[in-house]
Amino acid sequence: DDVWAVVDDHHLEGAYEFPDFRNALEFTYEVGELAEEEWHHPDIHLQWGEVRIEVWTHKIDGLHESDFVMAAKMDRCYEEYPEE
């Protein structure tokens, strides 16, 4: 999995690539729905062809198992999207 990096021992940061804006937008919305289901809300930066994510656990201001679970769920969601 090349998407994710642990940054400053504090959060996970990942970037997903898309062939256009539309796919990036739909992915953003799906991640948002997932965030509501899991009640775990990442920061999501949407731009043409890319969605960047930062996720951490606000309550402990750091990383928890649930962050890695969210990351894995986003990865699974991304598999449904076209590559370029």
Add this chain to the structure above:
Amino acid sequence: DDVWAVVDDHHLEGAYEFPDFRNALEFTYEVGELAEEEWHHPDIHLQWGEVRIEVWTHKIDGLHESDFVMAAKMDRCYEEYPEE
């Protein structure tokens, strides 16, 4: 309009506040739909309770009338959302 600032004579930057994640997510999606309709795609940063936007015209790497039109349309869209 307190939302928008011109930054570095290069782009518009604005932040919209929301009472929760759900409203911020729905607004993000609406702005994305608008971006596709106008074929003018801002950067959109979604987090709990806030959506930050940067918009400029890539072709001229700066500001054009269409950026201000996009900003006004986003403002109009925001009026439909609850304040807190």
